[in-house]
Amino acid sequence: MTRVAPRIVVIATVAFCMAQAAFAQDSVARQAPGLAVSDSALEARTAAVAATLRCPVCQGESIQDSPAELAQQMRAVVRDRLRAGETPEQIKAYFVSKYGEWILLEPAMSGLNIALYVLPVLLVVGGLVFVVFLVRKWTTPPANAN
Amino acid sequence: MNWKRALIAVIASVPIIALFAFGFTRNPAEIPSPLPGRDAPVFRLAVFAPGEPPLSRSVGDTIRLPDLRGKVVVLNFWASWCLACRDEHVALSETARGYAGQPAQFLGVLYNDRPAAGLRWIADMGGQSYPSVTDQRSRTAIDYGLYGVPETFIVDTQGRIAYKHLGPISEAVLRQWIDSLMPKRTAPDTALRARLR
Numbered sequence: 001m002t003r004v005a006p007r008i009v010v011i012a013t014v015a016f017c018m019a020q021a022a023f024a025q026d027s028v029a030r031q032a033p034g035l036a037v038s039d040s041a042l043e044a045r046t047a048a049v050a051a052t053l054r055c056p057v058c059q060g061e062s063i064q065d066s067p068a069e070l071a072q073q074m075r076a077v078v079r080d081r082l083r084a085g086e087t088p089e090q091i092k093a094y095f096v097s098k099y100g101e102w103i104l105l106e107p108a109m110s111g112l113n114i115a116l117y118v119l120p121v122l123l124v125v126g127g128l129v130f131v132v133f134l135v136r137k138w139t140t141p142p143a144n145a146n
Numbered sequence: 147m148n149w150k151r152a153l154i155a156v157i158a159s160v161p162i163i164a165l166f167a168f169g170f171t172r173n174p175a176e177i178p179s180p181l182p183g184r185d186a187p188v189f190r191l192a193v194f195a196p197g198e199p200p201l202s203r204s205v206g207d208t209i210r211l212p213d214l215r216g217k218v219v220v221l222n223f224w225a226s227w228c229l230a231c232r233d234e235h236v237a238l239s240e241t242a243r244g245y246a247g248q249p250a251q252f253l254g255v256l257y258n259d260r261p262a263a264g265l266r267w268i269a270d271m272g273g274q275s276y277p278s279v280t281d282q283r284s285r286t287a288i289d290y291g292l293y294g295v296p297e298t299f300i301v302d303t304q305g306r307i308a309y310k311h312l313g314p315i316s317e318a319v320l321r322q323w324i325d326s327l328m329p330k331r332t333a334p335d336t337a338l339r340a341r342l343r
Contacts, residue, residue, distance in 0.1 A: 056292075056293045056294075057293060057294055069258050069284075070258070070284065070287075070288075070292075073283055073284045073285075073287075073288065074288060076283060077285070077288055096180075097180060098180070098181070098187075098288065098289065098290070098291035099179075099180075099291045100178060100179065100180045100291075
């Protein structure tokens with residue numbers, strides 16, 4: 001009897017600790033999915049905005065893709081501003097007010113920027129018309145062939 | 147007929163050559179900043195390098211931009227790992243000393259660096275006459291649209307950014323801007339005449 005009692009105490013203590021641990025894990029498991037979802041949603045929104053902003057110390061990279069320290073710090077600014085309730089447009093406007101339109105990887109389609117979008121299309125269409133004109137000229141037999 | 151084709155080729159190539167010529171006159175690293183002419187972003191930064199008397203501030207003091215209203219503020223972003231910062235250090239330190247007692251405030255802002263490294267750098271460079279502050283997570287640097295170091299901003303007495311300088315700054319440029327922005331003082335004889343009237 002005297003040998004059994006300490007064993008029962010040890011078993012009871014271990015069982016109690018395991019139950020506590022299981023309860024704690026359960027409560028974490030119940031909270032974690034919610035936290036993970038909101039964090040991953042914020043991260044996804046941060047990544048979406050960061051992908052549109054140019055890294056000032058890189059060559060043609062977004063602050064989302066760049067490992068540069070300044071890019072990481074700018075991503076943190078994006079995250080903090082999203083968390084504070086700002087919209088992606090407000091955040092982009094903040095960076096434009098500091099760095100100019102240059103900071104946007106895709107310039108806004110307004111003013112002179114329209115030329116950036118329209119000129120390539122015009123050049124391609126003009127080039128195609130020119131090629132068609134030349135091919136037709138080369139393939140048409142001369143009128144006085146006969 | 148060949149001269150007609152040659153003429154068309156010349157006329158077509160002129161705008162392309164002109165575009166290239168214009169491109170070669172531009173520095174691709176120099177991107178126009180939208181900040182000059184606008185209110186300087188407000189900052190509140192803690193001193194880590196005190197500077198030297200009479201321009202010194204205590205370590206841990208907080209320097210706020212609104213408290214500097216009425217002074218020309220020279221805000222220089224620097225780092226101990228920045229080689230070009232060595233080139234402008236003497237010019238900044240000596241010019242700041244030259245404006246002691248006048249409404250001008252020089253302030254160094256440590257960028258992406260540890261204060262201990264900054265202090266070692268200052269000691270290696272033989273001291274810095276004006277105080278330097280730390281910028282946690284580069285928030286002030288981003289607020290000022292910083293690309294790298296060194297960059298210097300000159301803020302007028304009304305708190306507007308008057309000038310942004312990329313790269314090492316010279317004493318001549320500093321003096322030219324500070325003198326042009328310094329509050330105009332009444333000449334002594336004019337003041338005396340006004341009092342006698």
